[in-house]
Amino acid sequence: MTLTINGENRDFSSISTVSDLVSQLGMKADRVAIELNRDLLPRDRWASTKLSDGDQLEIVHFVGGGKM
Numbered sequence: 852m853t854l855t856i857n858g859e860n861r862d863f864s865s866i867s868t869v870s871d872l873v874s875q876l877g878m879k880a881d882r883v884a885i886e887l888n889r890d891l892l893p894r895d896r897w898a899s900t901k902l903s904d905g906d907q908l909e910i911v912h913f914v915g916g917g918k919m
Contacts, residue, residue: 855907869897872908884911 853862854872866872869892873880885892886909892900 852902852904854902855905857909867901869900869902869908872902873897876910878910878912882913884913885909 853860866875869885873883888907
């Protein structure tokens with residue numbers, strides 16, 4: 852399946868849900884926001900949301916840092 856993630860086409864063979872994608876990308880779920888086909892996707896729907904060939908995702912990964 853080909854997904855467009857942040858404007859880049861990427862091929863995946865072993866994922867079916869948004870949760871699978873987040874895991875395969877090695878991202879921490881509590882630090883990510885995801886838009887699927889231009890709709891913000893609530894975290895509690897990731898496990899039940901199936902991905903399809905051609906889906907477009909925007910993924911924002913929050914990073915902490917800086918001086919305190």
